[in-house]
Amino acid sequence: MCYTQSLHHSVTLLGIVQRQGIRNALISYVGLAIGFVNTILILPRLLTPGQIGLTGLLVSFATIGAQLSAFGFGSAGLRYFPYFRNQGRNHAGFLPLLLGLPLLGFVIVAGVMSLGQPFVLRWYAAEDATLLSQHYGVAILLAGAIMLGALQDAYLKSLFHTSFSSFCQEILLRLLIVGAAVAYSAHYISFAGFVLAYAGAYAVVALLLAGYLAAIGELHLRPTRAALRIKPLGEMLAFGGFALLSNISGTVLLNIDNIMVGAKLSLAAAGIYLIATNISTALTLPFRALNKTAFSLIAEYWKENDLAKMGLFYQRVTRVNTLLGCYLALGIGLNLNFIFGLIHRPEYAAGSSAVLLLLAARLVDGITGVNATIVVTSPRYRFDLLFNITLASAVVGLNWLLIPRFGLAGAALSYGIALVSINVVRTWFVWRSYGLQPFDGRIARILAVAVVAGLAAWALPETSNAWLTLLLRGGVLTVLYTAGVLLTRAAPEAVTLWTDLRKRKFTS
Incomplete structure (x- = not known):
């Protein structure tokens, strides 16, 4: 009887995960489309580079503050919630435990951010520092909203309720931000009102997630002593600390360029660089989609200790990433004048060289396949933390040297050098440790065709x-690239797709 109930529960759970996965995929693609339209077509038309630079800077400060406040408890929640699940109606008081330490951490981080304001403002030119000082407090409030939203999102993931959270973060948040920009451009609110509305959008998401938890009967805020008996707090803190170090290095990597461009050049330059970054990010979409599947499959291969299958999968993902990445990188790079022309603000075109350098770096990151996923799911996963910290440190050091000399291109070059170098090391590490490497003659043929x-x-x-x-x-580009890939048979996946399309055409 117990076995039958367990099997039924597993099947039901699998069905829930599959349905949530399909919904999340649809929400993600819609959100990405909205994000592209917002950051490339709408916001640059409605806001000046300096205004975009300011909002980007506030989000960067807030994101780092939120990560430090949470102390890795978002990851710890995902890791340890299965031990608390169904331990009483309130999961043994798990939610207060999940929120308690981060809220205490936020009080400390908010105090440090407030006391550190004079030190931060010293990094920026007088005019930019004056503007930043007027809105600096918003970054502190924004950090709290981002932290609460992230923790509730982790809790909902543990409960297998992810669709509403994805909708709020991927779609609603972007719509609220662009709505605030439209209200500002129409003179319904001041720029200070826009900045508050920008931060308020994140607060709205956090409140809606709390409301959703209440609606599904999972908003259990009464703390219990039982929560401390199920898993030792010290163990959770140790895991959270490891997760914090890993996560914060990734957060620094994504935000430090913008912070240092603003400090070394100007907020306007930071705004232009942010738009350049957003344009190049379009290249990563197929990589992200493939890597979502790759993570679970590679983890399964490690469980089965099947390095042969993992090696074949590693090669296939690298080949597909190379195939799609080269085409997208060329498509974006060859048409930069068209893309910047859509913005109707010529000053943003100053980021063209930065876009090209970022495209090259992201392309190499995609071509090296899923080396990071293999490392983080392997028995030697702790090396991933070393790689991430090294990467973040390299980006900071290179930015310090190259931004004053080469401007926006220097920031992009710093990111590119660090990203390419760490991927070379990761690829070597996977090959040296496990005998797996993703390259063969087909990769060379795809690159030659490109x-x-x-x-x-x-x-x-x-x-x-x-x-x-x-x-x-x-x-x-499309005709020559497609013909070249098919004629050289560089990608079996493309040949199979072409054959299937021809069969359907002739049979229809």
């Missing part, structure tokens, strides 16, 4: 009509 197709499309002269130039270059 070079030929890219040069042919680049050689086409620009016309007076931007849309016509886009169609001509995009068309030549």
